[in-house]
Amino acid sequence: MVATLQLTDVGVRYGKQEVLSGVTTPLLKGGEVTAVIGPNAAGKSSLFRRIAGLLDGPGVIRIDDAAHQAGQSHVCYMPQDTSVNTVLTVYESILLARKQGAARKVTDEDLEEVDRVLYSLQIEPISFKGLHELSGGQRQLVSLAQVLVRTPKILLLDEPTSALDLHRQVEVLALIRSLAKDREICVVLAIHDLNQVLRVADRVMVIDAGTMVTCGPVDTVITSTLLQNIYKVEGRIEQCSRLCRHVIIDGPLGRA
Numbered sequence: 237m238v239a240t241l242q243l244t245d246v247g248v249r250y251g252k253q254e255v256l257s258g259v260t261t262p263l264l265k266g267g268e269v270t271a272v273i274g275p276n277a278a279g280k281s282s283l284f285r286r287i288a289g290l291l292d293g294p295g296v297i298r299i300d301d302a303a304h305q306a307g308q309s310h311v312c313y314m315p316q317d318t319s320v321n322t323v324l325t326v327y328e329s330i331l332l333a334r335k336q337g338a339a340r341k342v343t344d345e346d347l348e349e350v351d352r353v354l355y356s357l358q359i360e361p362i363s364f365k366g367l368h369e370l371s372g373g374q375r376q377l378v379s380l381a382q383v384l385v386r387t388p389k390i391l392l393l394d395e396p397t398s399a400l401d402l403h404r405q406v407e408v409l410a411l412i413r414s415l416a417k418d419r420e421i422c423v424v425l426a427i428h429d430l431n432q433v434l435r436v437a438d439r440v441m442v443i444d445a446g447t448m449v450t451c452g453p454v455d456t457v458i459t460s461t462l463l464q465n466i467y468k469v470e471g472r473i474e475q476c477s478r479l480c481r482h483v484i485i486d487g488p489l490g491r492a
């Protein structure tokens with residue numbers, strides 16, 4: 237059974253303040269990557285926390301996957317803030333994440349999955365470092381490892397590449413894309429870099445000022461009109477000689 241996620245009229249309130257409302261999506265399916273984009277403070281992280289069950293609010297979040305039906309959850313959420321306050325090593329933290337909500341006994345399969353994730357993110361060299369000793373980018377990779385090791389069916393990633401250098405960004409997004417396809421994971425990720433969105437996403441959800449503006453195929457959403465209306469910049473989407481589309485920014489629009 238391919239995992240699916242669908243939101244109907246979903247919103248978020250902090251106390252009496254409504255920061256997000258009316259988010260309704262098509263059926264998001266395993267195998268697809270949906271990028272969530274929009275300006276700062278638009279409501280993207282709040283939406284992720286709401287889908288992950290960390291916040292209450294109006295609306296219906298429908299998750300269908302075999303594990304979910306069985307009362308477990310294969311929804312994994314990586315928050316934007318990856319700061320830590322613990323004495324665990326990288327390896328221990330990933331193994332602990334793997335065992336979250338599962339039987340305590342560590343199996344060979346658990347250890348193999350930890351090794352697989354360390355290898356796929358190329359972080360074996362820091363396996364036995366303390367989390368408090370890591371750089372910001374290393375911490376972000378370890379956070380990603382902590383969700384991937386749980387073999388999720390629905391993966392919510394809040395700006396998973398914001399602290400990574402260009403090489404790591406390209407590598408991690410390619411990994412996310414291939415995991416989505418190969419393991420039929422339904423990936424939803426917030427990301428600010430629109431060129432990376434063009435590389436990785438099948439679908440784009442645009443959140444602006446607490447509402448969902450659109451949710452559709454990447455080519456129809458990332459347009460010069462979006463750059464103007466949502467980001468207030470003048471720009472173009474151009475195709476290079478390898479037929480890949482790129483965002484070219486000409487400059488900020490003048491203030492009205």
Ligand SMILES: Nc1ncnc2c1ncn2[C@@H]1O[C@H](COP(=O)(O)OP(=O)(O)OP(=O)(O)O)[C@@H](O)[C@H]1O
Pocket residue numbers: 250255274275276277278279280281282283316
């Ligand atoms: N814990 C909180 N209590 C009250 N208001 C909050 C809380 N967290 C976020 N907000 C408010 O909710 C709104 C949306 O914030 P959110 O973090 O969801 O935005 P975002 O789109 O993820 O932004 P960014 O791109 O800057 O990460 C903002 O106005 C923010 O001030």
